[in-house]
Amino acid sequence: MLEIQELTKRYQRKAAIDQISFSLKKGEIFGLLGPNGAGKTTLIRIINKIIDQDSGTIRFNGDLLQQKHLANIGYLPEERGLYKQMTVEAHAHFLGALRGMSKSDINISLDYWLKKFDCIDWRKKRIQELSKGMAQKVQFIFSILHEPDLLILDEPFSGFDPVNVELIKKELQEMKLKGKTILISTHNMKSVEEICDRVVLIHQSKKVLEGRVSEIQEMQKNGEYAVKFRGNMIAFVNALWTGFELIDKEILGDDRFIARVKMRGENSFEDLLKTLIGQVKIEAAWEVLPSMNEVFISTVTTESNEK
Structure with missing residues (x-):
């Protein structure tokens, strides 16, 4: 649906984004990640035709992105700018008209939408x-009033309580x-894990990770790996011996x-289970994958150290 090719934008010789390329598929939730100042907001503003790129192209459904395509794009900016x-x-009538909707x-x-979000009595309230x-x-x-095909959300969970965060997540899944x-675009890595299909990570104006x-x-x-067990922690540690290293532990009680x-070394998950069987009562065991928060911190730190 959206194809970004070698997009570059500079401010007084400093690159805000530098030859960024990635694409969004129809019917997916895509995460745009990066630390503050990485270039995420600049990229979003270019997609929304608020500012122009210096070089590179954006295609919307195969065509070069033009002003007319904004009728099919919804945008929730990080700066919540409503006329109070x-x-x-x-x-709603003001913003809907800007998107070409009739009264x-x-x-x-x-x-x-007011009925769906249980706020119908807000209609006549001032902002x-x-x-x-x-x-x-x-x-x-x-941002979704005109039923856009592409919805761009900049820090959409900021300011919401946990109940409304889940409400918004559910709506995004339905869309x-x-x-x-x-x-x-978000710093909420837990939400990224829960709802995003793919992500791209931008750091210091360049793409450093995608998938x-x-x-x-x-x-x-x-x-x-994590092992949930019943028994004696000393017996557990002794069973590990030299083949495995204890990283952390959580006491559940009893x-x-x-x-x-x-x-x-070359030890496997199967080897781990073999060493523990008979020493403690294993209730569960699983491979520990890094959280997206850990991935984010590790990638940004590594990239910064290499520059």
């Missing part, structure tokens, strides 16, 4: 009367099932533990 004196209804279509869509969380929810509704494409979340975690695993161990 306007009512929710008036604001009747705006009313139908607004009714649908300034809403709490921060309420305003966040309203702005999310505004994905309808064939919508969603680009999320499916599961594949990236698989690539960066480091031979750690002589029950979860221990994280790391393989040494």
Whole structure:
């Protein structure tokens, strides 16, 4: 759906983004990751035609991106800019008109989303009367009012309580099932793991990592396993001997533990189980994959040290 090729934008010789390339498929949730100042917001503004790139191309459904394509794109900016004196209804009509919607279509869509998000009584309220969380929810509704094919969300979970974070996640999953494409820029790595199909990581204006979340975690695993067991921790450690290293432990109570161990040499998961059987009562054992937060920190640190 969206193809970005060698996109570059400079400000006074300094590259905000430098030859960035990646693509989004129809019906996927794609994570745009990176530390502050990496170039994520610049990239999002270029896609939304707010600013122009210096070089490179963006294609939307095969065609070079033009102003007319914005009618099929929804955008939730990180800076929540709503006109505080306007009512929710008036604001919806203002933004809907910018996307080419008729008054009747705006009313139908607004009714649908206000009812779905259980906030129908907010319609006549001024933005300034809403709490921060309420305003966040309203702005999310505004970004999907015109049923866009591509939805771009910059830190969409910022300011939401856990209940509303789950509400937004559920809605994004439903949109994905309808064939919508969603680009999320966020620092919420837990949400990335839960809903993103693929991610790209940008650091110091360049792309440093791209792929499916599961594949990236698989690539960066480091031979750690977790064992949940009942028994004596000293017996557990003695059984590991020189073939395995105890990394961490969690006490569950009643002589029950979860221990994280790391393989040494050519030892395998099967070898680990063989050494423990008869020494402790194993309740569960599994391979530990790095979290996206660990992947993020490791990749950014490595890239920074190499420069």
